[in-house]
Amino acid sequence: MALTDTLRRVDADLAAGRIPMARMRLRGLVTAYPASREVRRRLGEVYRLFGEPEQAGRWMYLEEDRDPAETAAFEQRYHLPAPRMKAVAWRGPESLAGSAFAEEQLAALRAACSKAAGRPVDWDTVTGEEQPERGAVLRFAGCTGAFLLVAAFLAIWVNGLVDLFD
Structure with missing residues (x-):
């Protein structure tokens, strides 16, 4: 119920022009519900309103219809696998991703981070400094x-x- 109520508040914030408040609520939701594609997508859309392509790309990273320029901005900002993996803010197995594309993105990113670190790295323990x-x-x-x-x-x-x- 907290997810639904908070998303309603986000809608009200956006309708009233309180974009920073909507962003803050969505950031809290993505921490609580990291596998929610809807929350990630909406957070990406809010960052797009702010004109922040790197952050929009960050939160749309698991979406197949993402904007290539935003994805490139995100990947340029987080050019190493470990900080990118940390920035994606995923928790748990890739199988929770909800789409084959998102699952493949997560698995490829974890594999790249593990290769760079020289050891297996998982989503629940990545520090960004591997x-x-x-x-x-x-x-x-x-x-x-x-x-x-x-x-x-x-x-x-x-x-x-x-x-x-x-």
């Missing part, structure tokens, strides 16, 4: 940048000392 190689690359890049910065300052300092004794 790709340790990304963190290692970022740490390496940060250390390299810091080293180059220190080397540049040392070169300037040494060059200044040499000029003093010339």
